[in-house]
Amino acid sequence: MTSIPANMKVAEMLGIGRVRLADRPVPEPRPGEVLVKVERVGICGSDLHYFAHGRIGNYVVQPPFILGHEAGGIVVALGPGVESPRIGDLVALEPGVSCGRCQFCLSGRYHLCPDVLFFATPPVDGVLAEYVAHPANLCFPTPSGLDSLDAALIEPLAVGFHAAAQGRATIGQKAVVFGAGCIGLMTLLALKARGLTNVTIVDLMPSRLNKALELGAHNVVNSAQDDYLKAAKEITGGYGFDLAFETSGAEAAARLSIESVKKGATIVLVGYGQTGEMTLPVSLALDKEVAIQTVFRYHHVYPVAIEAVAAGLVSPRLVVTNSFDFADIQEALDRSLNDKASVVKSVVIVSG
Ligand SMILES: [Zn+2]
Ligand SMILES: [Zn+2]
CATH class of the missing domain: 3.40.50.720 (NAD(P)-binding Rossmann-like Domain)
Incomplete structure (x- = not known):
């Protein structure tokens, strides 16, 4: 088991069209959370929209801001009270953290929760970071045969x-x-x-x-x-x-x-x-x-999507046309934004 460093690299959006790697402290997983070492992050149309325009509707980026909501990575630490997933599990991170108490949450349509916190939707930072702390119940373990690229692409799938x-x-x-x-x-x-x-x-x-x-x-x-x-x-x-x-x-x-x-x-x-x-x-x-x-995002879909990939029914990794190293995040976003004819889907290799 590799030890967890005190600091990590994150990709900070500094303004419209500008991003750079910066250091931030590695988060501590709170009760009910796990710490995930992020390996792959898919770049989504909404990330590119924030990058190009600084806002989507009423959601306005306040720099420095971390983009990205499609992440796959490895669980490296457990917060208090967490039994599953386990350290070493490869997980797909479902981005939306809902309140669990409102009518929408209680009826199972938690994606419509008015208080949902969603990665890379201002002011909530996203996952273009080496580590992210996230509720354990939103980190879905993937069966053997899947890798962190498959795990990251569970979100758009x-x-x-x-x-x-x-x-x-x-x-x-x-x-x-x-x-x-x-x-x-x-x-x-x-x-x-x-x-x-x-x-x-x-x-x-x-x-x-x-x-x-x-x-x-x-x-x-x-x-x-x-x-x-x-x-x-x-x-x-x-x-x-x-x-x-x-x-x-x-x-x-x-x-x-x-x-x-x-x-x-x-x-x-x-x-x-x-x-x-x-x-x-x-x-x-x-x-x-x-x-x-x-359609607004999704609810209760991760297990189904993971099963479909594991069973070989679908292969979302075939959608990916370009991958970029984390150090090249500026190029990754620029090309994804400006070369839509050849770049259908980009993935950032954050680690691993
Ligand atoms: Zn997306
Ligand atoms: Zn709610």
């Missing part, structure tokens, strides 16, 4: 699984996913894990559509070049899709969702988009009696 669950996706349905970024691809994986054999991915960037094909998309449509509505008709025999997932946040995609689903279909809105507002053909949605669902 959980969003995909929650989206699929919100759509009640089942085998036999035809689905379309708008957006082949990380969350769109994770949604594809979740749909495949739920047995769907006909999933269409729509995006504007050829590199992302190639990634979707590599991950097992059954059809891809480049909506910049091809006639999407014509393709949708052909794929669905003229009926339209049973299910649509809008992960891009683009109004045009949400509109195409309504236009291309079957009557009685379900549309799941996942992407926030730039402004958070859209104008949509509601009368067409009513004519089709479309059910519209939304």
